[in-house]
Amino acid sequence: MEEGGGVIPYGRQCVDEDDIAAVIEVLRSDWLTQGPSTDRFEEKVAAYCGVGHACATANATAALHLACLGLGLGPGDTLWTSPNTFVASANCALYCGAKVDFVDIDPQTYNMSVALLRDKLVDAKQRGTLPKVVVAVHFAGQACEMAEIASLATEYGFYVIEDASHAIGGRYRGEAVGCCRYSDMTIFSFHPVKIITTGEGGMVLTNNPALHDKVLMLRSHGITRDEVKMTSPSHGPWYYQQVDLGYNYRLTDIQAALGMSQMRRLDDFITRRRTLANRYDNLLADLPVVTPWRHSDCLSAWHLYVIRLAKETRRQVFELLRASGIGVNVHYIPVHTQPYYQALGFVVGDFPEAERYYEEALTLPLFPGLTDVEQERVISVLREALR
Numbered sequence: 001m002e003e004g005g006g007v008i009p010y011g012r013q014c015v016d017e018d019d020i021a022a023v024i025e026v027l028r029s030d031w032l033t034q035g036p037s038t039d040r041f042e043e044k045v046a047a048y049c050g051v052g053h054a055c056a057t058a059n060a061t062a063a064l065h066l067a068c069l070g071l072g073l074g075p076g077d078t079l080w081t082s083p084n085t086f087v088a089s090a091n092c093a094l095y096c097g098a099k100v101d102f103v104d105i106d107p108q109t110y111n112m113s114v115a116l117l118r119d120k121l122v123d124a125k126q127r128g129t130l131p132k133v134v135v136a137v138h139f140a141g142q143a144c145e146m147a148e149i150a151s152l153a154t155e156y157g158f159y160v161i162e163d164a165s166h167a168i169g170g171r172y173r174g175e176a177v178g179c180c181r182y183s184d185m186t187i188f189s190f191h192p193v194k195i196i197t198t199g200e201g202g203m204v205l206t207n208n209p210a211l212h213d214k215v216l217m218l219r220s221h222g223i224t225r226d227e228v229k230m231t232s233p234s235h236g237p238w239y240y241q242q243v244d245l246g247y248n249y250r251l252t253d254i255q256a257a258l259g260m261s262q263m264r265r266l267d268d269f270i271t272r273r274r275t276l277a278n279r280y281d282n283l284l285a286d287l288p289v290v291t292p293w294r295h296s297d298c299l300s301a302w303h304l305y306v307i308r309l310a311k312e313t314r315r316q317v318f319e320l321l322r323a324s325g326i327g328v329n330v331h332y333i334p335v336h337t338q339p340y341y342q343a344l345g346f347v348v349g350d351f352p353e354a355e356r357y358y359e360e361a362l363t364l365p366l367f368p369g370l371t372d373v374e375q376e377r378v379i380s381v382l383r384e385a386l387r
């Protein structure tokens with residue numbers, strides 16, 4: 001801790017008295033696990049995004065797993081994603097017994113490069129190794145080039161999942177991220193560092209009713225109480241059938257009440273994040289750092305504000321900021337360089353753009369409750385550190 005304030009984290013939830021009251025109301029009610037509050041939260045998010053169906057889950061990792069299962073990903077299949085992401089975007093394939101591969105990033109957006117995706121698809125088609133699923137990760141809250149990815153999906157016959165863990169509240173070509181115009185499904189995360197929170201939580205969105213039904217069933221053990229979905233006549237009103245192997249990936253109503261309450265302020269959160277990002281751009285203008293590039297098709301949800309600096313100084317700058325109570329971070333260690341993935345056969349050097357980016361990246365604090373004064377402190381310490 002430093003004089004003049006406590007530690008400033010890189011991200012933090014924003015919970016107010018209305019959020020707390022909403023949670024307490026559920027605690028006094030009859031339903032604690034998945035129930036009416038979860039239904040309302042799903043409807044609220046679906047309406048906000050302009051999508052047909054939403055299924056709330058225990059976390060986004062579960063949402064990714066369910067999305068992959070919904071699409072029938074399994075042994076013999078391959079899923080491609082970006083190496084510049086949290087491990088969960090890739091692990092979901094391994095849970096299903098499928099293989100993972102990566103497409104290197106675009107040096108400007110830090111999202112999966114569409115040009116490299118196209119090259120890799122041409123090559124994979126010749127070898128007969130086309131992916132079944134591509135997970136497009138909207139890094140830092142800025143959407144991938146989804147129209148281009150969707151047209152490649154049509155051409156090469158793969159499914160698209162948007163990992164929008166960073167991007168609820170963001171927009172792409174005039175529509176909300178989550179509308180699934182360019183994808184089969186979109187998933188959100190409601191972890192406390194993300195845009196809105198339920199403590200832990202996630203959601204799977206889709207416009208495909210059959211996919212939605214499958215995800216709903218798999219969220220709760222593969223069990224149905226709907227006689228139409230049973231393989232034989234019901235034994236009576238108590239009866240249910242397990243018709244698939246599912247999980248307990250449910251969200252609680254306690255969490256859903258928090259999420260529902262947070263949704264009221266989603267647009268305010270995004271506005272504040274955008275204001276802070278614009279301020280960072282200005283405050284950093286005369287420093288030897290690369291600020292985030294903005295794609296003209298996108299309005300970012302600004303989950304992260306990442307700068308790039310010379311790799312020779314990144315570690316020292318990181319340590320100086322941390323020592324001064326500025327909770328900087330690094331997003332992301334390329335997934336293919338993790339020991340678990342190295343054991344699967346990936347080697348350092350496989351995705352050089354993501355690796356180069358990783359050596360230079362530094363995530364500055366960004367969350368709605370960050371004050372202008374705190375932000376100025378971040379910049380003045382950074383300015384010192386860069387001397």
Ligand SMILES: *Cc1c(COP(=O)(O)O)cnc(C)c1O
Pocket residue numbers: 059060061062085086088089137163165166188189190191200201202
């Ligand atoms: C946070 C995150 C996840 C996992 O979210 P959880 O809700 O913690 O399971 C997945 N993908 C990305 C890109 C994330 O940032």
